[in-house]
Amino acid sequence: MTAKIVTISSGKGGVGKTTTVANLAVALASEGKKVVCIDGDIGLRNLDVVMGLENRIVYDIVDIVEGRCKTRQAMIRDKRLPDLFLIPAAQTRDKNAVSPSDMIRLCDELRAEVDWVLIDSPAGIERGFRNAIAPADRVLIVTNPEMSAVRDADRVIGLLEAEEKAAPSLILNRLNPSLVRRGDMLSVEDVYDLLRIEVIGIVPEDENVIMASNKGMPLTLEGKSRAGQAFRNIARRLAGEQVPFLELEAQNLWERLARLGRK
Amino acid sequence: MDETSLVQIKGIREGLLVSLGDAAWPVLQEALLLYIEQQALFFKGARLALEVGNQILKVADLSALRDVLSERGIILWAVISDSPTTESASQLLGLATRLHKARPSQEAVQPVKGLDDEAALWVHKTLRSGVRVEYAGHVVIVGDVNPGAEVIAGGSVLVWGRLRGVVHAGAEGNQSAVVCALDLSPTQLRIAGKIAVSPRREGKPQPEMIKLKDGRLQAESWHPG
Numbered sequence: 275m276t277a278k279i280v281t282i283s284s285g286k287g288g289v290g291k292t293t294t295v296a297n298l299a300v301a302l303a304s305e306g307k308k309v310v311c312i313d314g315d316i317g318l319r320n321l322d323v324v325m326g327l328e329n330r331i332v333y334d335i336v337d338i339v340e341g342r343c344k345t346r347q348a349m350i351r352d353k354r355l356p357d358l359f360l361i362p363a364a365q366t367r368d369k370n371a372v373s374p375s376d377m378i379r380l381c382d383e384l385r386a387e388v389d390w391v392l393i394d395s396p397a398g399i400e401r402g403f404r405n406a407i408a409p410a411d412r413v414l415i416v417t418n419p420e421m422s423a424v425r426d427a428d429r430v431i432g433l434l435e436a437e438e439k440a441a442p443s444l445i446l447n448r449l450n451p452s453l454v455r456r457g458d459m460l461s462v463e464d465v466y467d468l469l470r471i472e473v474i475g476i477v478p479e480d481e482n483v484i485m486a487s488n489k490g491m492p493l494t495l496e497g498k499s500r501a502g503q504a505f506r507n508i509a510r511r512l513a514g515e516q517v518p519f520l521e522l523e524a525q526n527l528w529e530r531l532a533r534l535g536r537k
Numbered sequence: 538m539d540e541t542s543l544v545q546i547k548g549i550r551e552g553l554l555v556s557l558g559d560a561a562w563p564v565l566q567e568a569l570l571l572y573i574e575q576q577a578l579f580f581k582g583a584r585l586a587l588e589v590g591n592q593i594l595k596v597a598d599l600s601a602l603r604d605v606l607s608e609r610g611i612i613l614w615a616v617i618s619d620s621p622t623t624e625s626a627s628q629l630l631g632l633a634t635r636l637h638k639a640r641p642s643q644e645a646v647q648p649v650k651g652l653d654d655e656a657a658l659w660v661h662k663t664l665r666s667g668v669r670v671e672y673a674g675h676v677v678i679v680g681d682v683n684p685g686a687e688v689i690a691g692g693s694v695l696v697w698g699r700l701r702g703v704v705h706a707g708a709e710g711n712q713s714a715v716v717c718a719l720d721l722s723p724t725q726l727r728i729a730g731k732i733a734v735s736p737r738r739e740g741k742p743q744p745e746m747i748k749l750k751d752g753r754l755q756a757e758s759w760h761p762g
């Protein structure tokens with residue numbers, strides 16, 4: 275196996291990075307892929323909570339980096355999906371405990387073992403962010419249809435361009451179609467018009483997301499919600515499939531994106 | 538060769554200013570790290586501005602150095618260079634390229650220089666939020682200037698794209714500087730000492746040029762080419 279290393283980043287906090295990592299991981303692992311998530315938010319870990327694995331943590335990423343355990347020992351196996359693993363962040367250390375080269379070494383080791391490594395990046399553009407993007411083959415930028423989140427996404431995209439990383443893709447999270455229709459929320463086109471990077475997914479605002487995170491059960495595990503469907507679609511697009519956008523995501527979105535892209 | 542003589546340090550208001558001598562980049566980098574190792578306590582937590590002379594450095598060189606320094610608890614915040622390549626690499630990484638923010642002289646009327654004999658900095662990309670490009674001559678941007686990006690030029694600014702960030706032409710007081718863009722809706726636009734906040738434009742974007750005329754900023758349509 276040669277894993278793809280995918281980092282989920284945003285600049286701004288609270289836009290849905292952790293939610294995205296948990297749900298994409300579940301979606302990929304449900305399709306029979308072997309997936310490891312890494313919580314890159316040292317000092318503020320919470321991917322374990324969203325995945326419902328908090329009570330199983332023994333070792334964390336700093337233990338791996340400082341040689342107190344083998345990588346395998348810090349990989350917590352999911353309760354429901356046997357091919358899904360989490361490497362948790364350390365709760366009590368600061369982010370300087372891990373360096374970009376540590377992350378590259380760790381991911382190189384995982385590459386041979388799994389299909390996907392998903393890294394949850396902390397907010398900001400400091401050390402933790404650089405740790406998270408250092409090993410990435412691909413970066414997904416999560417943003418919300420809100421000017422301050424889009425600006426921060428723009429900033430992060432600029433930094434990735436400066437580091438000559440492959441062009442990132444965009445996930446627009448928490449879109450509320452009725453607010454967009456009323457002109458009270460930025461639309462997909464507004465956001466695309468500014469950022470000009472490939473849109474890989476649009477996730478609607480959905481209260482089930484919050485209820486699911488509180489239960490430690492990413493909603494992609496269960497059937498029906500719109501947001502769950504959106505995350506499953508992103509996982510399939512990530513794997514290279516062509517998947518049409520959900521109706522609510524925007525009608526004729528492709529046409530409009532194509533038109534914008536031609537300018 | 539005495540490696541440490543390649544590294545000169547002095548304290549400045551913003552932290553430490555390290556000036557590197559003349560040698561190949563790997564040699565300088567090694568000398569710097571050796572120096573830091575010997576004075577680890579002194580450097581711990583320091584904010585460093587690096588003066589690199591004519592050294593031509595790429596984004597990869599600078600971001601690698603920044604990471605190595607950050608592993609030692611040192612923050613690299615500025616790179617001062619005489620090379621335009623190094624300067625634009627630093628700007629792309631969000632590093633400062635001057636120690637003190639250039640203070641535009643509000644009143645000083647400077648002799649109007651012929652704009653055409655000044656050099657121009659060409660930027661072939663979209664400037665995204667958080668990027669600041671500063672240049673003593675003209676700046677030509679082939680791409681957009683997004684909200685949150687800034688362009689500060691001693692001469693004119695020409696944007697072959699959409700201008701939505703902050704732009705300051707004639708930053709040293711040159712009143713004959715102009716700003717042109719294919720789609721001009723800046724957050725803020727200044728020429729010499731005058732400020733304009735653009736009104737929301739309706740309808741289709743038109744190429745426009747802004748000039749300082751009779752003490753006011755005035756827009757006219759721009760016919761590039």
Ligand SMILES: Nc1ncnc2c1ncn2[C@@H]1O[C@H](COP(=O)(O)OP(=O)(O)O)[C@@H](O)[C@H]1O
Nearest residue numbers: 287288289290291292293448478479480483484
């Ligand atoms: N599509 C969505 N609909 C509703 N709530 C969401 C959605 N995505 C995320 N949230 C909520 O937003 C909050 C922040 O999400 P989180 O994934 O922790 O963001 P980040 O990791 O970027 O800081 C959480 O309470 C989460 O449940």
Ligand SMILES: [Mg+2]
Nearest residue numbers: 291292315320
């Ligand atoms: Mg998070």
